Amino acid sequence: MNSIVLPRRQLIARAGGLVAAAGALPLLSGCDAINDAPAVRKILSMGEEMNRASQRALIDRNALAREFSRADLSPYFRPNGTRLPAGAAYAAHAASGFADWRVKVTGLVARPLSLSMADIRAMPQRIQITRHDCVEGWSAIGQWTGPQLRDILAGAGVRDSARYIVFRCADRLGDTLYYESCDMVDALHPQTIMAWALNGKILPIANGAPLRLRIERQLGYKHAKYVNAIEAVASLDQIGAGKGGYWEDRIDYEWYAGI
Amino acid sequence: MAEAETPVAPVKPEPVRVYRHRLPARIWHWVNAVTLLILLMSGLMIFNAHPRLYWGEYGANFDRAWLVIGSTPDSGYLRIGDYRVDTTGVLGRWTDAQGAEKTWAFPGWATIPTSYSLADGRRWHLLFAWVLSIGLTLYMVWTLVGGHLRKDLHIRRAEWSPRHIWHDAKEHARLRFPRGEAAARYGILQKLSYIGVIFVLLPLMIATGLTMSPGMNAAWPWLLDVFGGRQSARSIHFIAAWALILFFLVHIAMVLLAGPVNEIRSMITGWFRLPPEREERA
Numbered sequence: 001m002n003s004i005v006l007p008r009r010q011l012i013a014r015a016g017g018l019v020a021a022a023g024a025l026p027l028l029s030g031c032d033a034i035n036d037a038p039a040v041r042k043i044l045s046m047g048e049e050m051n052r053a054s055q056r057a058l059i060d061r062n063a064l065a066r067e068f069s070r071a072d073l074s075p076y077f078r079p080n081g082t083r084l085p086a087g088a089a090y091a092a093h094a095a096s097g098f099a100d101w102r103v104k105v106t107g108l109v110a111r112p113l114s115l116s117m118a119d120i121r122a123m124p125q126r127i128q129i130t131r132h133d134c135v136e137g138w139s140a141i142g143q144w145t146g147p148q149l150r151d152i153l154a155g156a157g158v159r160d161s162a163r164y165i166v167f168r169c170a171d172r173l174g175d176t177l178y179y180e181s182c183d184m185v186d187a188l189h190p191q192t193i194m195a196w197a198l199n200g201k202i203l204p205i206a207n208g209a210p211l212r213l214r215i216e217r218q219l220g221y222k223h224a225k226y227v228n229a230i231e232a233v234a235s236l237d238q239i240g241a242g243k244g245g246y247w248e249d250r251i252d253y254e255w256y257a258g259i
Numbered sequence: 260m261a262e263a264e265t266p267v268a269p270v271k272p273e274p275v276r277v278y279r280h281r282l283p284a285r286i287w288h289w290v291n292a293v294t295l296l297i298l299l300m301s302g303l304m305i306f307n308a309h310p311r312l313y314w315g316e317y318g319a320n321f322d323r324a325w326l327v328i329g330s331t332p333d334s335g336y337l338r339i340g341d342y343r344v345d346t347t348g349v350l351g352r353w354t355d356a357q358g359a360e361k362t363w364a365f366p367g368w369a370t371i372p373t374s375y376s377l378a379d380g381r382r383w384h385l386l387f388a389w390v391l392s393i394g395l396t397l398y399m400v401w402t403l404v405g406g407h408l409r410k411d412l413h414i415r416r417a418e419w420s421p422r423h424i425w426h427d428a429k430e431h432a433r434l435r436f437p438r439g440e441a442a443a444r445y446g447i448l449q450k451l452s453y454i455g456v457i458f459v460l461l462p463l464m465i466a467t468g469l470t471m472s473p474g475m476n477a478a479w480p481w482l483l484d485v486f487g488g489r490q491s492a493r494s495i496h497f498i499a500a501w502a503l504i505l506f507f508l509v510h511i512a513m514v515l516l517a518g519p520v521n522e523i524r525s526m527i528t529g530w531f532r533l534p535p536e537r538e539e540r541a
Binding site: 031032035041043044045046047048050051055058059060063064065066068072074075076078131133134135136137138139140141216217218219247251252253254258259 | 305306308309311316317318319320321322371372373374376377378379381382383385386387388389469471472473474475476477478480483489490493
């Protein structure tokens with residue numbers, strides 16, 4: 001038995017040393033200082049660059065997100081972020097069924113537009129059943145209906161100098177209006193649509209009524225809701241804090257959210 | 260006193276040193292040790308953003324989760340299937356270093372950063388995922404080309420015999436480790452663990468990680484079919500992470516038992532001292 005007992009005793013002694021080392025674990029809060037150091041943040045942001053560059057190189061411009069059948073729909077499509085924009089203006093729009101809602105298409109375009117919901121619904125429509133992936137980790141499958149963004153941009157005559165499309169929203173978080181942006185690859189992608197219906201019914205307010213973006217190869221926070229303006233720009237520097245979106249500006253979510 | 264007979268010193272044989280770990284293996288080992296720790300802790304932060312796991316393609320708060328870490332007004336709990344266990348103080352409800360009560364799933368000492376930031380957790384995770392992927396790819400190529408796989412990890416036919424595996428398992432359970440020449444080679448359980456980690460678990464982590472990427476789903480939709488959907492991939496990612504933790508715990512226990520100084524030194528310098536043969540007891 002001796003030969004067994006001894007190593008066990010050794011193990012306990014050595015494990016004790018390990019536990020003592022683990023007692024130093026609170027020192028790991030020093031990790032937070034590392035996390036916050038500007039140089040470290042710069043290095044960390046390299047990951048986003050590598051992910052964007054590699055995915056853009058790997059994924060065909062027109063490669064489609066998987067489309068599902070109605071049998072695959074989530075029983076309930078979870079809304080997230082703003083569920084009801086504050087303010088009398090939005091309430092009035094909602095009360096009138098968004099009859100007077102306008103979506104302005106401006107910026108680097110030959111013919112600025114001001115589209116009503118009737119105009120949007122009169123365009124050729126795309127219906128797609130896709131999976132919505134929140135950055136938090138959950139997924140929901142829903143059916144979306146709306147015109148392709150590229151048709152809207154073509155209607156406005158978007159100029160070659162436009163490199164990004166910015167989506168302005170009617171919902172305010174804190175004191176700032178939500179906004180998002182994407183590059184022209186995603187803007188012109190066939191599944192990038194301005195959706196006004198979910199699962200065959202008029203888009204609920206919690207899900208972004210009357211109009212929201214679907215940008216199927218990126219995470220949920222890119223899918224701007226309550227959209228009232230679409231703007232073609234050459235640079236994102238002068239928009240918001242310059243990082244291309246509400247959450248990007250505030251807490252450093254990645255602008256490229258393909259992963 | 261001078262006349263006294265000099266005591267006969269027991270003959271202590273010079274320890275036999277063997278060069279056991281080549282430089283690429285050593286570098287990869289330590290880079291991986293740091294990388295996997297960062298990936299684990301930042302991964303737990305990402306999990307905290309939605310501490311629920313599902314099977315299939317979709318899954319959100321209104322869908323049935325097979326695993327939940329949650330909280331009630333005065334406790335924390337872990338639920339797996341219908342089995343629920345109180346985890347107050349560790350999971351679901353715990354007190355941070357400043358004494359504040361928190362209801363995130365994993366506690367601050369286990370996550371990067373220590374206080375909730377999904378954005379920062381993702382930045383660490385998605386950068387070090389590159390370190391893991393590039394390192395693993397290079398290491399796999401090296402094991403194949405450099406002969407590590409053929410010479411050290413290859414399992415010979417005799418080793419596959421149930422009797423041999425059972426014998427090795429019993430020896431491990433009794434904490435009797437190979438000595439002398441035999442200690443220079445990997446045993447069958449070691450080989451299976453290392454092969455399992457390098458060629459199964461780590462590639463599985465990377466593949467299930469990529470399956471959660473909506474961009475990668477467009478590029479390689481077959482990933483979704485392999486793992487049975489995005490939420491299944493997320494669940495498998497989580498389970499495989501715990502399999503790696505299990506490997507780590509056993510690995511550390513074995514290092515402690517087999518002689519931590521010698522083992523750790525050999526993973527730094529490459530040179531390993533063979534433990535002398537056991538003396539037969541009278």
